[in-house]
Amino acid sequence: MEARINIPPKVVRNEPFEVRLQIRHPMETGYRTDDTGKAIARNVVRSVTCRYNGDLVFAAQLSSGIAANPYLRFFVTARASGELQFEWVDDAGVRISERAPVVVA
Amino acid sequence: MLRATIVAAACAASMAAHAQQRPIAADALRSGITYAGADIRAMQADDLANPGFLWVQRGDALFNENCTACHRDAASMRGVAARYPAYDPPAKSVLDLEGRIEQCRTERQHKPAFGRESDDLVALATFVTHQSRGLPMSVSIDGPARASFERGEAFYTQRHGQMNLACTHCHDQSYGKRLYTETISQGHGTAFPAYRLEWQGQGSLQRRLRACLFGVRAEMPKPGAAELTDLELYLAWRANGLPIESPGVRR
Amino acid sequence: MVALAVRPVHAALPSIPALDGWLAGRTPRFARIKLSIPAIADNGFAVPMRVAVEGPFAPGPYVKTIRLFSETNPVPDMAVFEFPLPIERVEIESRIRLAGTQQVVAAAEMTDGVVYAIATEVIVTLAGCMDGT
Numbered sequence: 199m200e201a202r203i204n205i206p207p208k209v210v211r212n213e214p215f216e217v218r219l220q221i222r223h224p225m226e227t228g229y230r231t232d233d234t235g236k237a238i239a240r241n242v243v244r245s246v247t248c249r250y251n252g253d254l255v256f257a258a259q260l261s262s263g264i265a266a267n268p269y270l271r272f273f274v275t276a277r278a279s280g281e282l283q284f285e286w287v288d289d290a291g292v293r294i295s296e297r298a299p300v301v302v303a
Numbered sequence: 304m305l306r307a308t309i310v311a312a313a314c315a316a317s318m319a320a321h322a323q324q325r326p327i328a329a330d331a332l333r334s335g336i337t338y339a340g341a342d343i344r345a346m347q348a349d350d351l352a353n354p355g356f357l358w359v360q361r362g363d364a365l366f367n368e369n370c371t372a373c374h375r376d377a378a379s380m381r382g383v384a385a386r387y388p389a390y391d392p393p394a395k396s397v398l399d400l401e402g403r404i405e406q407c408r409t410e411r412q413h414k415p416a417f418g419r420e421s422d423d424l425v426a427l428a429t430f431v432t433h434q435s436r437g438l439p440m441s442v443s444i445d446g447p448a449r450a451s452f453e454r455g456e457a458f459y460t461q462r463h464g465q466m467n468l469a470c471t472h473c474h475d476q477s478y479g480k481r482l483y484t485e486t487i488s489q490g491h492g493t494a495f496p497a498y499r500l501e502w503q504g505q506g507s508l509q510r511r512l513r514a515c516l517f518g519v520r521a522e523m524p525k526p527g528a529a530e531l532t533d534l535e536l537y538l539a540w541r542a543n544g545l546p547i548e549s550p551g552v553r554r
Numbered sequence: 555m556v557a558l559a560v561r562p563v564h565a566a567l568p569s570i571p572a573l574d575g576w577l578a579g580r581t582p583r584f585a586r587i588k589l590s591i592p593a594i595a596d597n598g599f600a601v602p603m604r605v606a607v608e609g610p611f612a613p614g615p616y617v618k619t620i621r622l623f624s625e626t627n628p629v630p631d632m633a634v635f636e637f638p639l640p641i642e643r644v645e646i647e648s649r650i651r652l653a654g655t656q657q658v659v660a661a662a663e664m665t666d667g668v669v670y671a672i673a674t675e676v677i678v679t680l681a682g683c684m685d686g687t
Binding site: 214225227229253254255256257258259260261262263264265266268269270271272273274275 | 599600601604622624627628629631632633634635636637638639641642643644645646647648649650651
């Protein structure tokens with residue numbers, strides 16, 4: 199499952215920095231039917247978490263109301279250099295973790 | 304108007320192959336993005352927000368896994384998408400980019416084909432096209448490509464489907480006008496493979512062409528059908544000079 | 555960036571049972587929270603939206619969660635965004651699905667229980683041509 203994470207290459211201590219996350223996921227609503235008329239089971243990314251050096255700094259509970267290939271842009275206040283650790287899980291139980299380094303200038 | 308266009312094209316063809324008159328003059332060519340709403344334009348313009356990059360990324364991984372044994376690196380792909388569709392001597396026919404990738408896969412790598420609308424092929428085609436980002440479309444319709452081009456032009460100017468519409472009716476005669484709430488574009492394929500909001504994902508130009516045919520209530524040729532490749536060649540020639548946008552975002 | 559539309563801000567919320575249930579009797583304040591969303595969506599499958607809550611926050615209450623509610627989608631609770639640590643720049647951007655023209659409600663809950671809310675209408679049209687692929 200592809201994902202793209204974008205963080206500025208250098209961040210300034212105590213200032214907010216922008217985080218962008220784009221996840222490849224169909225966010226299947228559960229309301230569609232296939233060509234035989236059978237319902238396609240709902241499968242959406244349910245929960246996204248972002249930890250900064252272990253501390254939870256952002257979380258999102260999503261639903262079928264979020265567009266396919268979910269895109270999130272939010273801010274985190276810079277503290278120490280380290281990393282952001284992302285984790286997300288979908289209805290099918292697939293759990294993905296990704297990391298991105300944070301470099302405080 | 305339609306008859307005049309066909310007559311003009313026939314006259315031009317009989318005069319000189321290179322001097323063929325294009326329906327839209329070079330300085331009047333406009334990308335589909337100029338007809339799109341502000342949100343679509345913003346999504347395409349911001350590389351960090353453009354969802355097509357998920358496929359560029361996947362294509363990058365696939366390219367490194369499958370293609371670098373022969374093709375050295377991504378940079379060697381620069382300019383390739385700008386000259387496709389192109390006549391391919393081993394295949395003895397015009398191939399589009401997806402067809403050329405599949406040919407490499409089956410004939411040279413001796414692996415099973417990806418499948419025309421498979422996610423992997425869309426990703427690889429997106430990645431290869433991305434290496435030509437910003438380059439002008441530059442296909443050739445000379446020599447052995449000529450027959451395909453003429454078939455493509457005939458398809459483009461021929462009426463299709465229950466609605467009995469030809470591509471030219473919308474994309475040469477009505478661009479800029481409204482079709483329900485949308486503004487009709489000039490119908491160039493220079494932003495494909497593109498992320499289409501209606502598809503909720505990335506897809507090929509051939510998929511978009513099939514969707515248009517469905518829209519006029521015509522039977523859709525199968526993905527990879529020769530008439531779609533011929534049409535792609537005609538469209539690319541018609542758009543020669545327009546820069547390639549990759550990954551494109553469309554509604 | 556999301557196209558900012560100049561149109562009237564609703565000083566009342568549409569009746570959405572999920573929203574009323576969550577408010578549990580609290581009266582939201584129609585201030586400090588901004589919802590940037592197109593007046594007319596290019597396509598209901600992916601409508602860009604941005605919610606921002608105006609600071610400053612320190613040293614007082616800060617934003618705990620931001621919720622999004624849909625007036626007419628089959629699932630009215632669209633998303634909950636949580637901010638476990640105090641942050642001065644409270645802004646969240648995403649793309650939502652809207653099943654037709656409707657109001658979208660964004661509500662921010664502060665650490666002291668105060669709710670700031672805003673409702674904005676989005677017109678969602680069908681595509682000009684059907685796509686059978």
